[in-house]
Amino acid sequence: MPSVRLKPGESSEALLRRFNKEVSKSGVLSAVRHKRWYVSKSEKRRIERKKASRRMRRRQSKGRR
Numbered sequence: 001m002p003s004v005r006l007k008p009g010e011s012s013e014a015l016l017r018r019f020n021k022e023v024s025k026s027g028v029l030s031a032v033r034h035k036r037w038y039v040s041k042s043e044k045r046r047i048e049r050k051k052a053s054r055r056m057r058r059r060q061s062k063g064r065r
Contacts, residue, residue: 002026 002022006015
């Protein structure tokens with residue numbers, strides 16, 4: 001669980017920005033979003049294949065330039 005402490009002379013906005021950065025780095029919110037609904041193994045495989053093909057297309061299009 002990410003946590004931050006208020007530094008001397010630090011504003012609450014800066015503290016909040018630091019906290020948000022720590023939360024995004026830790027991946028807590030993305031994990032919660034993924035676990036929100038049940039996804040079957042076959043659905044996970046299908047999604048991963050789709051992501052892989054998208055990555056390959058991007059890499060091939062960057063190589064053409």
